[in-house]
Amino acid sequence: xxxxxxxxxxxxxxxxxxxxxxxxxxxxxxxxxxxxxxxxxxxxxxxxxxxxxxxxxxxxxxxxxxxxxxxxxxxxxxxxxxxxxxxxxxxxxxxxxxxxxxxxxxxxxxxxxxxxxxxxxxxxxxxxxxxxxxxxxxxxxxxxxxxxxxxxxxxxxxxxxxxxxxxxxxxxxxxxxxxxxxxxxxxxxxxxxxxxxxxxxxxxxxxxxxxxxxxxxxxxxxxxxxxxxxxxxxxxxxxxxxxxxxxxxxxxxxxxxxxxxxxxxxxxxxxxxxxxxxxxxxxxxxxxxxxxxxxxxxxxxxxxxxxxxxxxxxxxxxxxxxxxxxxxxxxxxxxxxxxxxxxxxxxxxxxxxxxxxxxxxxxxxxxxxxxxxxxxxxxxxxxxxxxxxxxxxxxxxxxxxxxxxxxxxxxxxxxxxxxxxxxxxxxxxxxxxxxxxxxxxxxxxxxxxxxxxxxxxxxxxxxxxxxxxxxxxxxxxxxxxxxxxxxxxxxxxxxxxxxxxxxxxxxxxxxxxxxxxxxxxxxx
Numbered sequence: 160x161x162x163x164x165x166x167x168x169x170x171x172x173x174x175x176x177x178x179x180x181x182x183x184x185x186x187x188x189x190x191x192x193x194x195x196x197x198x199x200x201x202x203x204x205x206x207x208x209x210x211x212x213x214x215x216x217x218x219x220x221x222x223x224x225x226x227x228x229x230x231x232x233x234x235x236x237x238x239x240x241x242x243x244x245x246x247x248x249x250x251x252x253x254x255x256x257x258x259x260x261x262x263x264x265x266x267x268x269x270x271x272x273x274x275x276x277x278x279x280x281x282x283x284x285x286x287x288x289x290x291x292x293x294x295x296x297x298x299x300x301x302x303x304x305x306x307x308x309x310x311x312x313x314x315x316x317x318x319x320x321x322x323x324x325x326x327x328x329x330x331x332x333x334x335x336x337x338x339x340x341x342x343x344x345x346x347x348x349x350x351x352x353x354x355x356x357x358x359x360x361x362x363x364x365x366x367x368x369x370x371x372x373x374x375x376x377x378x379x380x381x382x383x384x385x386x387x388x389x390x391x392x393x394x395x396x397x398x399x400x401x402x403x404x405x406x407x408x409x410x411x412x413x414x415x416x417x418x419x420x421x422x423x424x425x426x427x428x429x430x431x432x433x434x435x436x437x438x439x440x441x442x443x444x445x446x447x448x449x450x451x452x453x454x455x456x457x458x459x460x461x462x463x464x465x466x467x468x469x470x471x472x473x474x475x476x477x478x479x480x481x482x483x484x485x486x487x488x489x490x491x492x493x494x495x496x497x498x499x500x501x502x503x504x505x506x507x508x509x510x511x512x513x514x515x516x517x518x519x520x521x522x523x524x525x526x527x528x529x530x531x532x533x534x535x536x537x538x539x540x541x542x543x544x545x546x547x548x549x550x551x552x553x554x555x556x557x558x559x560x561x562x563x564x565x566x567x568x569x570x571x572x573x574x575x576x577x578x579x580x581x582x583x584x585x586x587x588x589x590x591x592x593x594x595x596x597x598x599x600x601x602x603x604x605x606x607x608x609x610x611x612x613x614x615x616x617x618x619x620x621x622x623x624x625x626x627x628x629x630x631x632x633x634x635x636x637x638x639x640x641x642x643x644x645x646x647x648x649x650x651x652x653x654x655x656x657x658x659x660x661x662x663x664x665x666x667x668x669x670x671x672x673x674x675x676x677x678x679x680x681x682x683x
Contacts, residue, residue, distance in 0.1 A: 215261075215366055216389050216682045222425045223662055224500025224522065226468035229423040231386030232259040232362035241366070245270040248372075249355060257360035261370075265435070268353040268374035268395055279398035282349040295334055296341035298399060302445055304335040305402065346399040346412065353395040353413065354378050357385055365389035368683040373435055376413040379421040389681050391430045392416060396440070396453040411455040418460040420492075424467045430680050431457040432475040439476040439508065439557055452478070456512070461485035465496040469504065470662075473680040476508040478557055484517025487567065487596060493518035494568065501526060502661065505679040510557055515564030516571055517596075523563060525575045525665060527675040530559045531582040537589040538637045539630075561593040565649060568602050572656050573627065574609035576617045577671050588619055588630045594638040600647030606631055607653035618668040 222229045232238065238258040240251040244266060251260045269277040277285075279298070287293050303309050313335065316328035323331055354376045357363065363386065365371070371391035379385060397411040415431050418424060433440040433454055442450035457474060459482040460467060474480045481501075484493050497519020506513045506528045513528060514521070562578075565571055578591065597604055608628040610616045616623040624630065631651055638644040665671050 216364065218364070218389060218428065218682060220427050220471060220662060220678075222386075222427075222468060224468040224470070224502060224659060225466045225498040225520075226423055226425040226500065227659070228466070229384055229386060229425045229468075230360075231384065231425070232360055233257040234259055242266065245375075246272060248375075252355055252357050252361065252363070255358055259362040259364065262363065262365045262372065262390060264369055265371040265373050265391075266375065268355075268372065268376070271352075277349075277352060279349075282352070282398055283345045286345045286348045292337070293341045293344050296338060296345050299445060300335065301338040301342055301399075302402070302449060304338040306447070310335060342399050342401070346397075349395070349398050350376075350412065356380065357382055360384045362386040362388070363390070365391070365681060368681045370681070371435060372415075375415075377416045378419075379417065379424065380419045381421070383422045385421065385424045387416065387424070387426045387429060389428045391432070391435065391681060392457070393432060393434055394454055394457065397455070398453070400451065400453055402449065402451075409452045411453055413454075414456045414459045416458050417456075418458075418464045418467070420462045420464060421460070421467075422465045424464075425470070426458065426468070426472060427470045428472065428678075428680065428682055430473040430475065431477070431480070432473075433477055437475045454478070456480060456482050458514075459483075460497070460499075461489060461493070463492040463496045466498050468500040468502070470500065470502045471504065471675075471678045471680070473505045473507060474509045474513070476557075478510040479512045479515075480506070480509045481512050481514030483514045483521060484519055484566065484569070486517075490518050490567070497521075500524070503663070503675055503678055505529070505675050506562070509562075511560040511562075512564060513562040515566065515595075516569045517566035518568050520570040521572070523571065523573045523576065524661065525663070525671050525675070527577045527579065527672055527679075528562050529579040530562075532559050532580045532585060532587055532590065533583040534558065534560070534590065536584060536587040538633050539589060559590065561590045563591060564593050564595060565597070565604050565606060566594075567596045567599060567604060567648075569604045570607075570656070571604070572607045572609070572653075573617075574614045575665055575668070575671055577668050577675075578617065578619045578624075580620060586619060588624060588627075589634070589637075591627070592631055592634040594634060594644045594649055597635075597638065597644035597648035600645060603648050603650045605650050605652055605655075607656045608651065609653065613664075615665075615667055621668075623668070 238256065240258060241261045241263055242248045242251050243263045245268060248266050267276055271277050283294055283296050313323050313328055313332045316323040317332060322328060353374055356378045359382050365388070370389060371393065373393045374395045376395055377387065392415040394415040395413040397413055400409045400411040403410055416426065440454070442452045445451055454477065457477050457480045458469065462485060483499055484497055499519065499521045501514060501522065502524045504526045506526060508530060580586065608631055610627055617627045618624060628651060635644065635649045639646055663674055665674065
């Protein structure tokens, strides 16, 4: 029998190899999955019962920008954890001390303790006690309960003392009446399963290009000093979203990553998308024609979140991707905070919010934006070569809307970005920006467009945009004239904007494209 001390020394050696590989791409020898912690000097050994073999990620980037002070989790021997399933991930992220967590393979957010994958019906069946009335919830029935015409037909059947579609009309009307109350109850069951809360001073890192969190909502609430790196991040599909506007506006619950009053957060070398394949997920079609979108944002931040760098990521095939800042009601919590660096990212097929920016300071530097633009120009379309294509195959919520959303009292700095477009209006620049809630000329949003040396004009399909500043000015005029903003509520100026050292200095737009395509996304 091996001595316990020998086991401990072996574990420490394996951990040293793991840490070395994570920083220098050295090969990992067989790893037993043990986790060592030393609370108050006493040795505690925990086994995760899996084996990992292979190289660790070669991650060369360092934190910079507004999250430049983020140090992430400890790499001490006592604070390294490798996780391969949902139970291990949940246990690891909850540990209340500084730690580094490596993700090995794909972790399924809907994986139950017995290893099976939960369905939407499972969340209903597992809510409450056996025989609970809430088990009568059904999503299609819920939608029917919101249809006044349909409910009126049921009530007429009651008045006529007849059945309705072969059912007791009185009992069915009561069931319809309970659906709206049942929905948040069963939704809470799913939330408890797919939500994973991070604690302070945590690094969450994928071991390789196969590392993924599939159907997981990473929730960062009132936490500080977080790294999220080298992961494919797929948000959960909400089984029980609430409709807003017929036929395709929905209030789904889950983001891939959600920040609430979080600070010093660095998200780097990740891929955020609706499914592992990266393909767009078509909405479900439910009578009488609802297009049910079961996704919310990919990276949403609110309630005074501060000092965040979102860098070298791929944002792929989603309809409302990055929402930075809450609504007007949250202004008091956001003002003076909400500092974001958005650098070196590849937005590929993201229909809107790339990002949307409210009540904070946002540096949008050296990103590549690729989209299919089939919507007519909003302005400046004289001489535009319009090429109409069939649009029927594009779901309503996947149609490209805009890239950069400027909201109340935001401070937005833009430089060295490249735009690639195809579709009916491939060269249109009128949807690069949008303006919203710009109604306070005494506290205007400020936008700084840097396009003179040492910077260079942003490009559209490889050609320099004559003046992105003029595009922004035209956007402001368009929204003022159409009533979407008031005069003076958005000001173009670079006064008061600062800078900091970036990881790369570019000599031209071709360098930006080459860099982003090389550096964005998971390290393979």
